[in-house]
Amino acid sequence: MKTKVTIKDIAREAGVSTALVSFVMTNLRGGKTAYRVNKETTAHILRVAKELDYQPNITARNLKYGKSGTIGVIFSDISNPFFSEIARYIEDESWQCGYSIMFGSTDESSEKLGKLVDVFISRGVDGLIIVPCEGSDEIIDSIIDRNIPLVLIDRETSGYPGHSVVLNNARTAHELTCRLIAKGCRKIEMLSYTMSLTNIREREEGYRLAMQEAGLADEIIIGRLPHHDTDAHVDSIVKMAVERGTDAFLFATNTLAVQGMSAIVRNGYSIPEDFEVACFDRNDAFGIFDVELVYVDQPAKSFAAESMKSISELIAGKVMNRTRIVLEPQIIEAGTFRSRI
Amino acid sequence: MKTKVTIKDIAREAGVSTALVSFVMTNLRGGKTAYRVNKETTAHILRVAKELDYQPNITARNLKYGKSGTIGVIFSDISNPFFSEIARYIEDESWQCGYSIMFGSTDESSEKLGKLVDVFISRGVDGLIIVPCEGSDEIIDSIIDRNIPLVLIDRETSGYPGHSVVLNNARTAHELTCRLIAKGCRKIEMLSYTMSLTNIREREEGYRLAMQEAGLADEIIIGRLPHHDTDAHVDSIVKMAVERGTDAFLFATNTLAVQGMSAIVRNGYSIPEDFEVACFDRNDAFGIFDVELVYVDQPAKSFAAESMKSISELIAGKVMNRTRIVLEPQIIEAGTFRSRI
DNA sequence: CTGTTAGCGCCTTCAT
DNA sequence: ATGAAGGCGCTAACAG
Numbered sequence: 001m002k003t004k005v006t007i008k009d010i011a012r013e014a015g016v017s018t019a020l021v022s023f024v025m026t027n028l029r030g031g032k033t034a035y036r037v038n039k040e041t042t043a044h045i046l047r048v049a050k051e052l053d054y055q056p057n058i059t060a061r062n063l064k065y066g067k068s069g070t071i072g073v074i075f076s077d078i079s080n081p082f083f084s085e086i087a088r089y090i091e092d093e094s095w096q097c098g099y100s101i102m103f104g105s106t107d108e109s110s111e112k113l114g115k116l117v118d119v120f121i122s123r124g125v126d127g128l129i130i131v132p133c134e135g136s137d138e139i140i141d142s143i144i145d146r147n148i149p150l151v152l153i154d155r156e157t158s159g160y161p162g163h164s165v166v167l168n169n170a171r172t173a174h175e176l177t178c179r180l181i182a183k184g185c186r187k188i189e190m191l192s193y194t195m196s197l198t199n200i201r202e203r204e205e206g207y208r209l210a211m212q213e214a215g216l217a218d219e220i221i222i223g224r225l226p227h228h229d230t231d232a233h234v235d236s237i238v239k240m241a242v243e244r245g246t247d248a249f250l251f252a253t254n255t256l257a258v259q260g261m262s263a264i265v266r267n268g269y270s271i272p273e274d275f276e277v278a279c280f281d282r283n284d285a286f287g288i289f290d291v292e293l294v295y296v297d298q299p300a301k302s303f304a305a306e307s308m309k310s311i312s313e314l315i316a317g318k319v320m321n322r323t324r325i326v327l328e329p330q331i332i333e334a335g336t337f338r339s340r341i
Numbered sequence: 342m343k344t345k346v347t348i349k350d351i352a353r354e355a356g357v358s359t360a361l362v363s364f365v366m367t368n369l370r371g372g373k374t375a376y377r378v379n380k381e382t383t384a385h386i387l388r389v390a391k392e393l394d395y396q397p398n399i400t401a402r403n404l405k406y407g408k409s410g411t412i413g414v415i416f417s418d419i420s421n422p423f424f425s426e427i428a429r430y431i432e433d434e435s436w437q438c439g440y441s442i443m444f445g446s447t448d449e450s451s452e453k454l455g456k457l458v459d460v461f462i463s464r465g466v467d468g469l470i471i472v473p474c475e476g477s478d479e480i481i482d483s484i485i486d487r488n489i490p491l492v493l494i495d496r497e498t499s500g501y502p503g504h505s506v507v508l509n510n511a512r513t514a515h516e517l518t519c520r521l522i523a524k525g526c527r528k529i530e531m532l533s534y535t536m537s538l539t540n541i542r543e544r545e546e547g548y549r550l551a552m553q554e555a556g557l558a559d560e561i562i563i564g565r566l567p568h569h570d571t572d573a574h575v576d577s578i579v580k581m582a583v584e585r586g587t588d589a590f591l592f593a594t595n596t597l598a599v600q601g602m603s604a605i606v607r608n609g610y611s612i613p614e615d616f617e618v619a620c621f622d623r624n625d626a627f628g629i630f631d632v633e634l635v636y637v638d639q640p641a642k643s644f645a646a647e648s649m650k651s652i653s654e655l656i657a658g659k660v661m662n663r664t665r666i667v668l669e670p671q672i673i674e675a676g677t678f679r680s681r682i
Numbered sequence: 683c684t685g686t687t688a689g690c691g692c693c694t695t696c697a698t
Numbered sequence: 699a700t701g702a703a704g705g706c707g708c709t710a711a712c713a714g
Contacts, residue, residue, distance in 0.1 A: 058463045060707035062400045084425035261629045285626030288602045358701045401691035
């Protein structure tokens, strides 16, 4: 049972003061050997530190600096592939900046978001990266009031005055719809959520616009599902779609696409014979099965990189005017696949 | 711009000493109003604290206590669905215990694992939940030496004497293989990794045993792939399998299954006509496409619950003999699907 | 060049 | 019932 070794131990062992040890260690971190200090003393201190397997106590350093070197990241659900991919990239980025990340999931509940924010703040996070959910406006505002660096991603609250990183949702949905139209579809139905989230609404707008431009304004149908218990609803929507003569679906999210496509197949219909499909984000499935559909990949890496860049600049106190970064979809691709399985 | 308020501010404002404030706040946290302190003084202090919107500085408290209320969780890759699902459940559990979680990914690199461990420890995590990777034995040992609560999940290092939560890999692979055999397959080939991970090895053993029991010892073939750049290798393995007359594949992980099945389809073969398939973990794809295969679901929730239970008991200092929890697969299911798409 | 001093914010004896 | 003092580990500023 070794008790933790501190600079004090090193100082005693090396016969110098703790301050000197600290100085050497600090400047060592910079990479270059500590100038301004005797080479020999430096070497000696370093050697002792190695021997004792010294690990600096970051908590103490944080107390001193008034920072925690930690960033709180709050998604709706980290097990959602879209977010877990971003999480991974954020983790990689954080490595560069020397931050550690605490993750949390709201499950689209503003109540949970509130608790998460409180916990993270009292833990002293230096900044927050948040995917806001429905009804989270006051919470977001309070974070701003408290002067805590904040970056919203994927979605925004209404009238949000701060920094954010979002997809060009309207353009993406527009493009997706156009692809479907180009394939000859006319009765294109969009499946979306009842939740009022900015990204969802923008996607709906993009769809609307594309339909209008194509003279298909009368065919616009947007089915909105609750976030929970979607399966049953999806089934009935598919059935109604058949009656309506719908020939294509545009799914507002990947989750919705998975649920929707499952429902289509479950009810005995097939893709693309009965319905053409367009959706957001690639899915492992698209690699395994050669399904013919249109999808766009959201630039997960950019979401991560841009939000980390913004948040670290904010934390560093670099004066920043409001930065609203709008990402463009990276790939718009039509599956050109065989239907083997 | 409000500067942070500390107990000192409250003390001054309330005309008492910081010690009293601290005492009140601390005992307040316990739920009951501070006994041993004048009711009025207590109320007064509390009121001032509210007015000033006092938030205790957890960093300072951590420094004092030498604990952080934080647990470090290190996976190989949090964007892997299996792990992100566990991450989600761990997050839910942590909520109950009052811990916050820091996640990290090793990418199967022991070097990264080492860095992650150092960072987390120096950040003062109270405990570590780790998915060890190849070559991580010394790192794991050093954690034990340093007397830091540790729980390994999914895999173990060789000779690991501590606490862990793992799947009954051998039985699962055995069962999976038997299903394939029951379907009439004889030349069943297993696809695995070159990495020497306990879970992988155990799965191989389960496969071996099942094959031997069925008198198919001569048909045992285990193809081992490197963890990176697998795609090209998979292609050639599929081609060789065709030449060998292989009639089924058992994939050692879900990632491998996705890659393998993609390769099968990519090379013009189909499932289950050309190859029967068995694998670990459900995939969204299985819901969308009606593919016929055999798979088992690993109990992600149990992985999370059991590891959190162990780690919190360890942190709480409850004397625990070594606990090695072996989870059984929850579902063993044969896809009974149509092949519509 | 090297060492000392003085806290960061909090909590816990030990007096009063 | 309350306050004063010391210290957790580290570092910046200030002597020596």
